[in-house]
Amino acid sequence: xxxxxxxxxxxxxxxxxxxxxxxxxxxxxxxxxxxxxxxxxxxxxxxxxxxxxxxxxxxxxxxxxxxxxxxxxxxxxxxxxxxxxxxxxxxxxxxxxxxxxxxxxxxxxxxxxxxxxxxx
Amino acid sequence: xxxxxxxxxxxxxxxxxxxxxxxxxxxxxxxxxxxxxxxxxxxxxxxxxxxxxxxxxxxxxxxxxxxxxxxxxxxxxxxxxxxxxxxxxxxxxxxxxxxxxxxxxxxxxxxxxxxxxxxx
DNA sequence: CTAAAACCTGACGCCGACGTCAGGTGCAAG
DNA sequence: CTTGCACCTGACGTCGGCGTCAGGTTTTAG
Numbered sequence: 001x002x003x004x005x006x007x008x009x010x011x012x013x014x015x016x017x018x019x020x021x022x023x024x025x026x027x028x029x030x031x032x033x034x035x036x037x038x039x040x041x042x043x044x045x046x047x048x049x050x051x052x053x054x055x056x057x058x059x060x061x062x063x064x065x066x067x068x069x070x071x072x073x074x075x076x077x078x079x080x081x082x083x084x085x086x087x088x089x090x091x092x093x094x095x096x097x098x099x100x101x102x103x104x105x106x107x108x109x110x111x112x113x114x115x116x117x118x119x120x
Numbered sequence: 121x122x123x124x125x126x127x128x129x130x131x132x133x134x135x136x137x138x139x140x141x142x143x144x145x146x147x148x149x150x151x152x153x154x155x156x157x158x159x160x161x162x163x164x165x166x167x168x169x170x171x172x173x174x175x176x177x178x179x180x181x182x183x184x185x186x187x188x189x190x191x192x193x194x195x196x197x198x199x200x201x202x203x204x205x206x207x208x209x210x211x212x213x214x215x216x217x218x219x220x221x222x223x224x225x226x227x228x229x230x231x232x233x234x235x236x237x238x239x240x
Numbered sequence: 241c242t243a244a245a246a247c248c249t250g251a252c253g254c255c256g257a258c259g260t261c262a263g264g265t266g267c268a269a270g
Numbered sequence: 271c272t273t274g275c276a277c278c279t280g281a282c283g284t285c286g287g288c289g290t291c292a293g294g295t296t297t298t299a300g
Contacts, residue, residue, distance in 0.1 A: 002297095034296080058286070123276085136257080136259095154265080
């Protein structure tokens with residue numbers, strides 16, 4: 001596959017894929033003309049990268065955790081990193097849930113208001 | 121309270137507080153000398169703002185949802201906004217949980233490996 | 241063979257949440 | 271009064287994840 005096709009299938013820009021390569025998140029081989037060649041699995045990998053970005057992880061972290069999505073190989077020090085990141089995500093989730101619930105309360109309360117005042 | 125004290129108690133920089141004011145997230149009165157004066161509740165408000173930022177919300181959105189944390193006043197169109205934001209957070213949470221679990225699997229699997237090989 | 245797509249490598253632009261520096265003012269203490 | 275710290279207002283710097291333009295090459299369609 002060439003870069004345009006991967007971009008289209010993964011729903012990202014060509015520029016993004018080149019950027020991922022520069023950040024060493026996504027590797028490619030080159031054909032004789034110098035154009036990038038990707039295996040089929042690249043699309044899935046790009047989707048994973050996108051999800052990791054969407055969670056708020058920076059390139060550096062993604063670069064370090066990506067290998068484990070492929071193989072299960074792991075060293076003790078990277079184990080530490082993973083655990084730390086895991087804890088960070090847990091805290092994020094807690095905060096997020098709080099805020100969401102707070103909004104939910106506001107919403108339901110407001111719905112109650114502009115319906116017919118208090119129900120029970 | 122003056123700005124330095126609020127900053128210290130909330131654990132943010134003075135610069136951040138001035139920025140919040142510029143973004144209309146945090147209001148202050150001025151004393152005759154032109155210095156900012158904050159009520160005691162400001163510290164809690166700043167903490168809330170920080171949590172909203174940490175969840176990934178931009179200033180614009182925070183500016184719009186903050187009023188509901190104070191009063192319960194709400195208009196139908198803002199209700200829409202809140203619901204949309206709520207859905208967005210839900211999706212974020214789902215993605216986040218997936219990634220976290222994936223990491224968790226890697227971690228536990230790795231722990232099993234470098235202990236004494238396969239258990240069962 | 242030729243025109244058009246698709247691709248390539250720089251390199252600069254942008255936006256948001258501040259950091260930071262410059263140059264001036266307010267205020268409490270000795 | 272003066273020292274000194276906390277405060278003030280600009281205004282420019284930074285970083286990350288790309289968008290985008292410039293100028294050239296490769297591949298594909300007719």
